Amino acid sequence: DSGVTQTPKHLITATGQRVTLRCSPRSGDLSVYWYQQSLDQGLQFLIQYYNGEERAKGNILERFSAQQFPDLHSELNLSSLELGDSALYFCASSAQAVDGELFFGEGSRLTVL
Amino acid sequence: QQQVKQSPQSLIVQKGGISIINCAYENTAFDYFPWYQQFPGKGPALLIAIRPDVSEKKEGRFTISFNKSAKQFSLHIMDSQPGDSATYFCAASKTSTLTFGKGTMLLVSP
Numbered sequence: 001d002s003g004v005t006q007t008p009k010h011l012i013t014a015t016g017q018r019v020t021l022r023c024s025p026r027s028g029d030l031s032v033y034w035y036q037q038s039l040d041q042g043l044q045f046l047i048q049y050y051n052g053e054e055r056a057k058g059n060i061l062e063r064f065s066a067q068q069f070p071d072l073h074s075e076l077n078l079s080s081l082e083l084g085d086s087a088l089y090f091c092a093s094s095a096q097a098v099d100g101e102l103f104f105g106e107g108s109r110l111t112v113l
Numbered sequence: 114q115q116q117v118k119q120s121p122q123s124l125i126v127q128k129g130g131i132s133i134i135n136c137a138y139e140n141t142a143f144d145y146f147p148w149y150q151q152f153p154g155k156g157p158a159l160l161i162a163i164r165p166d167v168s169e170k171k172e173g174r175f176t177i178s179f180n181k182s183a184k185q186f187s188l189h190i191m192d193s194q195p196g197d198s199a200t201y202f203c204a205a206s207k208t209s210t211l212t213f214g215k216g217t218m219l220l221v222s223p
Contacts, residue, residue, distance in 0.1 A: 002156060033210075042215035043157070043202060056210045090156050101147070102211060104156030 003027065004105035006091050012111045018079040021108045025072055025093030031055070032074040033102060034066055037088040049074055081112045116140055117205050119214025126221050132190040134217045136203035139184065143205035146179065148188050149213075151200045160201070161188070193221045 003026035013019055025032050034046040036059075045058035049068035060066075063081075068074045078085060088109050092102035119136045126132045138146075147162035163170045163177040163186065170177045176189040190197055198221050203214040 002158065004156070035213075043213040045210055045212065048210060056208070058210065092156070101159050101162070104149075104158065106154070106156050 002103040002105060004091055004093050004103050006089075006105035006108050008108055009106065010109045010111075012113060013081060014113055015081055015083060017081050017112075018077065019081065019110065021076040021078070021089050021091075021110075023074045023076070023091030023093075023105060025074070025091070026103050029093035029095050029103070030072065031094045031096065032068050032072070033092040033094075034060075034074070034076050035090040035092065035104075037090060037107070038086075043090070046076070078110070081110075083112050086110055086112045116212045117203060117214045119203050119217060121217060122215070123218040124220070126190075126193045126219065128193065128195060128221055128223050130193050130221075132193045132197065132219055132221070133187060134201055134203070134219070135185065135187045136205075136214050137183075137185045138205045140205070140207065140212075141184070142207045143212075145206035146177070146186050147204050147206070147211070148175075148177065149202045149204060151202065151216075157202055190219075193219075195221045195223050197221050 005024040007022045030051045033048045036044045046060040048056040066076045088107040090107045092104045148160045149157035150160045151157040161172050161175045174191045179186045200216045200218050202216045204211040
């Protein structure tokens, strides 16, 4: 158990809809990362927050947004969903802003029909 | 642009054999090279990591070899066991943002 909690574990929705994925980092970790995992693209970095502030941005679509709250949990919002957004979305946390060791949750599997 | 290239895509090794997975990177600013192990239904978990100031790091049956001039690094799993069957990802980091390879699915046959 990594200590990172993600909800929901599975989500099925329709194209055009909006969903919110939630992540609680390990106790004490200030950094939260979001990754998207698909069969053809592997693990793609989306965005990083550190202590509530956006710190780094990767291949995140404009239809996607994220935030980190004062209690350090984070949410990833996916809107105007397309079939191609179907993937596993992982949250990871680390203690520092610059720290290569990430602790991953078990992921949220999104299926867009 | 794929900054970390990983091979092979899949690998079958007999129990007791050596599993070797290779990665190559392009960005010389990368300063941290971890390997992650992922079992089905789970998130990736850190297995072993190396920084570019050393050429090799060993932890138990797992060894990373690092060649800075060639911009390549590899994972060797000695005495491979069925329990090692998983997907392995190499990664490279600059300021903590990890760039992952596409993964290698390892199957260790009994």
